[in-house]
Amino acid sequence: MEFEFRENSSDGTDGSPVDLNLRFRHAGDITGEPPTRAFSEISIKVPWGHIAGKWYGPQTVQPILGLHGWQDNAGTYDLLVPLLSPDVAFLSIDLPGHGLSSRLPDGCYYNSVDNLYVIRLIMKQYKWEKVSLIGHSMSSIIVFVFAAVFPDKVDMVIGIDALKPHQRPYPAVIRTMETRLDEFLREDERNRSKTEPPSYTYDELIERVYIGSFHSVNKELCKHILARNIQKSGKYPDKFFFCRDRRLKFYNYAIGSQELCVEMAQRITCPYLFIKATNSSYFEDKKYYDEVLEVMLKKPNFEYVEANGSHHLHLNNPEVIIDPVNNFIHRFGPAAVAAARKKAKEAAESKL
Secondary structure, three states: OOOEEEEOOOOOOOOOOOOEEEEEEEOOOOOOOOOOOOOEEEEEOOOOOEEEEEEEEOOOOOEEEEOOOOOHHHHHHHHOOHHHOOOEEEEEEEOOOOOOOOOOOOOOOOEEEHHHHHHHHHHHHHHHOOOOEEOOOHHHHHHHHHHOOOHHHHHEEEEEOOOOOOOOOOOHHHHHHHHHHHHHHHHHHHHHHOOOOOOOOHHHHHHHHHHHHHOOOOHHHHHHHHHEEEEEEOOOOOOOOEEOOOOHHHHHHOOOOHHHHHHHHHHOOEEEEEEEEEEOOOOOOOHEEEHHHHHOOOOOOOEEEOOOOOOHHHOHOOOOOOHHHHHHHHOHHHHHHHHHHHHHHHHHOOOO
16 A cells, blocks of 8 residues: 655645645555545635545546545545446545635634535535535435425435434433533634644554544544544654544534424435445434434435445445445436436427
């Protein structure tokens, strides 16, 4: 395996730290590593800095927009994307404060709903009238909400292992809001102090990612999440620290009541594939999940797949889900939509 260390020249004035990007390139058959796919690093300008991402495949066609889970980054799709059809374009981004994307300015609080705004900004940047989305975990919830709020702006959705906003007992929600705000204030002050966070050896960082995922990511694959998440220490030459925004640990994830979730499910009209990992929890009382799933199952273009694996099954063993993913994209992805629109336009013109 070859490591490419690339120093970015950012001075942090846009809210992001100076980054060290470790890009992993696999030698394929020589090392026995899983297949990888060439990509281009891209930067999308936003009002507070930039959104970083990895664009796989042709840049002359609209890509599927890939969104990652909480405190992960664009590397979450490193092993799934190479198994897609080579003509499928895929843009895997780092959400604000994650990976190589700019942090929100000091004093700004992270809310999961804000990522709907991020999707709209990207659509505006590339002049997309509609978007095709794939999301894992936190972002699987984000794409659910986006498809409900903007049903006329979505061509297709693939969600992995989190169907809807999770419901928790109200006392626990209130207590969480209280403690998270206090912790957020502490981390915001640390950010403004510009002091270097705790640093670790590379092996120690791998262990922290593994434990932090509750062993969901196979240890030998943690490098794909780590690659865009660390910076070389200025104090200790053989150590690194996490460069993702520490305030993310205490972001606001609450998105309304169960009644609101049901209403959202009823509003979704686009083709929708949801994949549930059998070895992962539901993150809430299953009755709430089942109620929304029942609504979704009545929709003509909703598909439900259960697959063996942990919460990060798309990274650990993408081969178990790639067939339904490829089949769904073939029928409802950007290329299929573009072909259908072209056919409809030609039919309309022939009647003139």
